[in-house]
Amino acid sequence: MSLEFADPDTVYLTYGKFFAPAVIAVLACVLATRSRRPSSKRWSERWGWRLTIAGYTIITLGMIGSYWLSLGDAMYGAVLFGMLLGIPAASSSASACSAAASAHASQPG
8 A cells, every 4th residue: 555645736726725714714813803902093003904804805715716616816816915915904003013012011000
């Protein structure tokens, strides 16, 4: 009895089928984290969350369309666009978090 592997295309599609539910889990964590944040947010944090949620939603739809529905290369463009949305979201979220941390550190007690 010998161990054989599938062809590279099958392995690639199988990996992609795992990655789509993983991105759905990340999107669920993002939504849960956002719901735990205080309602009074700065402008940059509000837009950071909007871009993050939109980016992960687009990535999720692109992954599902590409790997589960076999819609082709157009879905890779959607995934890339969703990832590009994450660049300004990461910078605005980071600035909001550092501002919140410095405000918290300046409070007595």
